[in-house]
Amino acid sequence: MADEIVALFEDVPPGFVLDATLGGGGHSEQLLERWPQIGILGIDRDVDALSAAQIRLARFGDRLRTYHCRFDRLDEAMTALSIDTLSGALFDLGVSSPQLDIAERGFSYRNDAALDMRMDRTQSWSAADVVNGYTAADLAHVIQRYGDERFARRIAAAIVAARPIESTAVLAEIVVAAIPAAARRTGGHPAKRTFQAIRIEVNGELDALAPAIDTAIERTVPGGRVAVLSYHSGEDRIVKDRMRAAATGDCACPPELPCVCDAVQTVRIVRGVPRTPSKAEQANNRRAGSARLRVVERIPDVATRGRR
Ligand SMILES: C[S@@+](CC[C@H](N)C(=O)[O-])C[C@H]1O[C@@H](n2cnc3c(N)ncnc32)[C@H](O)[C@@H]1O
Known part of the structure; x- marks a missing residue:
């Protein structure tokens, strides 16, 4: 799926894309190589992973900025690195090789x-x-x-x-x-x-996910994309829920009536039904078997009032 994931960021606006799970830097390396308009804000809670990625990606100079934290501390990382907005975000959840x-x-x-x-x-x-x-x-x-x-x-x-x-x-x-x-x-x-x-x-893996996705969407500029690769049904449920909330403004009005709750839609769903890997991908990568990819694109805020 790596090619497909990298391709998602082709047309995002110039700026920093969050790699919330930098790991060994595999995805970030391809993103930096392919799309010259972007830099990477790389977060990982594992200092060994951050060190390995810093070495692997050293040739990209200050197009890579890294921060050691759990990804639900994204606001803190952006303040510390003087990054105001994101051009997108990638979460490749779970454990690294x-x-x-x-x-x-x-x-x-x-x-x-x-x-x-x-x-x-x-x-x-x-x-x-x-x-x-x-x-x-x-x-x-x-x-x-x-x-x-x-x-x-x-x-x-x-x-x-x-x-x-x-x-x-x-x-x-x-x-x-x-x-x-x-x-x-x-x-x-x-x-x-x-x-x-x-x-x-x-690792409290499910606790950090919802606030991190919400913040990543909030801090992404229109045209930027947020993609999440998850490997467990509990994770995928949270991802689906937060993306749907952003796509509907969490509107609680009865579906047969126009919205009257001042809900604001902030994304459009690019991939709502999770993409699962092919048999060949599963044979090549032991983690691929249970992978689910969901993607949204940030849009200018739209009041959903009266639009349904
Ligand atoms: C699947 S690996 C990422 C691999 C990476 N995409 C690559 O191409 O090398 C997941 C990484 O995310 C980190 N991680 C998992 N949950 C995290 C969280 N809540 N906050 C920060 N890092 C997290 C793990 O430490 C691990 O290094």
Whole structure:
């Protein structure tokens, strides 16, 4: 999908595009190479990712500005870097390949390491706190909600019985053993959903999303675009909701009547039904399987009064 994402920003007005999840800088590199009218405001909560991206993108000089924070602190980042408006924004949510592949980050059931999973290593709260500190009911809720795991209660009970759990390998073994043998043979690695759920909880991944999308839309100039790639149904629901709110001004009037609530529409939907990756894309990229892309374009504010 990378080509398609980069193409979305071809005609945006000159200025800075927010890369809210700079990661290794892959998307930003292509954006900077292809579209000379834009610079990148790159945010990441992971300092290792920011350092890697700064090295990779050094040749673009001051067309790249970076800031270490959670993306819902966008206003603070723009003030600190003296950027008033955005020409667009890109969110490529979730975890990066280096976070998964570097064993000591403690994200992966494939490598043995201390339970960690913090995207921002300055945060004190880690996977060990969730796994060893939550009640069985809270753990089951997290695993069911963020992992869509049918056996969440069994897994939570097994975790509580085996505490203290110090490592990813031990956690993975406990999860696998808690899932009935027949169910282990479908849907990828049996611990995948539980690890995803714990990671989302540790990093508060859903909490930051709605305010960040709202702010990105608000700070984008007309003609600019906001694109979000999400990998989890809970994320996609939030993205859809915030984009629809901007496209309708959050109008609460009955649909059969004209709008009387002073709602203001600020975007038009470019891609409302999420684009899902092709089989070939899924075969090339292990994260692509669950990706959903939604896009809006900023328009001059329009009162929806009487327009429906
Ligand atoms: C999927 S990777 C991005 C990869 C990037 N698009 C590239 O081309 O290299 C997601 C990145 O976003 C960061 N991230 C995730 N949630 C974040 C948040 N709420 N605030 C800031 N950074 C976040 C992660 O630390 C990770 O580096």
